[in-house]
Amino acid sequence: MTESLTDFFATFIFVIAGVALASFVILRAWDHRPARIFAVLISLLMVINISILGKVIFISHEIAYQLHAIFLISMALFTSTFVALLSTLFTPEWWQGRRPFIWIISPYTLATLALGFDLFGKFGFFVTGIQVDSVHSNVVTTVTTPAGRWLSALFGVSWLVPLFMMITVFVRNRQARETILVLAGGMIAFTIMNVLQFLNLFPFSSVMRGLILLLPIMVALTIVVFRTRLITPLRAAIEEAFEVMSDAAVVVNPNDQIVYANPHAIALGFKAHMQMTPYLRHSLKITTETLEMIRDASSSFPLVLNGRRFLVSVREIRNKRNQLQGSLVLGRDVTEVEERTNQLEQERARLSQIVQELEQEQRERAALSATVQSLALPVIPILQGVLVIPLVGSFDTERMRDLQTQMLAAIERQQARLVMLDLTGLSFLDEEGAAGLSRSVEAAALLGTRCILVGVRPEIAEAIVAQGLDLDHISTAATLQDAVKRALTRTAKVVAS
Known part of the structure; x- marks a missing residue:
């Protein structure tokens, strides 16, 4: 018992x-x-x-x-x-x-x-x-x-x-x-x-x-x-991390022997207990220069294995007493990344080409717009020092500013002393437009040029008067023909004198 x-x-x-x-x-x-x-x-x-x-x-x-x-x-x-x-x-x-x-x-x-x-x-x-x-x-x-x-x-x-x-x-x-x-x-x-x-x-x-x-x-x-x-x-966490990481990981001891290879490294042919350098040289045909970079254990470099591109980094493994225990070789498969990068570069080049084409188109449109604008405000010299500018359509502040710019430039260029502003085709002139017309006439007067308003209709006359325009520098004519006759008469007097 x-x-x-x-x-x-x-x-x-x-x-x-x-x-x-x-x-x-x-x-x-x-x-x-x-x-x-x-x-x-x-x-x-x-x-x-x-x-x-x-x-x-x-x-x-x-x-x-x-x-x-x-x-x-x-x-x-x-x-x-x-x-x-x-x-x-x-x-x-x-x-x-x-x-x-x-x-x-x-x-x-x-x-x-x-x-x-x-x-x-x-x-x-x-x-x-x-x-x-x-x-x-x-x-x-x-x-x-x-x-x-x-x-x-x-x-x-x-x-x-x-x-x-x-x-x-x-x-x-x-x-x-x-x-x-x-x-x-x-x-x-x-x-x-x-x-x-x-x-x-x-x-x-x-x-x-x-x-x-x-x-x-x-x-x-x-x-x-x-x-x-x-x-x-x-240790469990580190081994688990190596198992699930997307990089190929190989641990090599100081005797150049592989002591660990994770699944991605095994798929590339690396196995525990094999010699690292002979496998790289004979099986993978790695160059001597690349082998030296691997032994350097402090660099990162590209490497092609089995038709795929890897970014390889090598780091030394040392213990607490700073004694060398081996090396950790990590290889990141960058094949898809580089292919995607190349695709993005091609897409960027294509977009850059599109931007250049759009900029060229924008410049062409700007030139066309300038041409249309110049045609919309034609400056016609009919006699020496006499210009005719027909105004067609409606004129707002922006168009009156363009009128003033082009008219003053033409006066200076043609040495004009008389400008006929043909308002026959002017469909509408608001207060801002009338003010712009007044400023254009006054600016021409400062250059010594007299303006003749041709074909002024009652509503246009009311808009001009409402702006308090100084009429000393302005003459009017019912038709362009009358204005031309007046210009010819004035020119003849100047020649006779």
């Missing part, structure tokens, strides 16, 4: 410690894949220990069989989950691209499913039953078939996979060597304790032996979790 209580409390403490450790990691880095796998691994360890305890204090043979089935399946799952944890910690490239991890773990997954169906369905293909040794603390052993022994051998050999993985990482990754040694120490301790148990050199109950066997693995995994900074959310 005392031994059972000891086993119960030892298992209880082990489970509490496992729950605390798994919860701590999950709460700190749930988005990080290794954290989730680690939580599953610890859960399997707890299930294994609870099933061991249950087999010792079982009530019936059937319950013992069910607990032993759970124990066997949990051990099988523990093996494949352990491989998954190691791969996601040390060889994350296995989870990328074609995912070789799936091909490695698939046989064990299928074997575990087959074992589970056989155990709970009691088909007897792998396991025909269990034997209980009540003399030695209710030790439960499995009665297996030849196929079951082959299956056990498969799971036994499965430990060679993490062993091979750790040896490979130990050789290639110097920074992970201490962590690998910790794991190797835990596995060696686990193996030694298994040998001691096989030789019956453990003076403990079966439950305590199970706890002691799993303790080195759990301690080693805990140390690995802390040494690999699995509980640091920053």
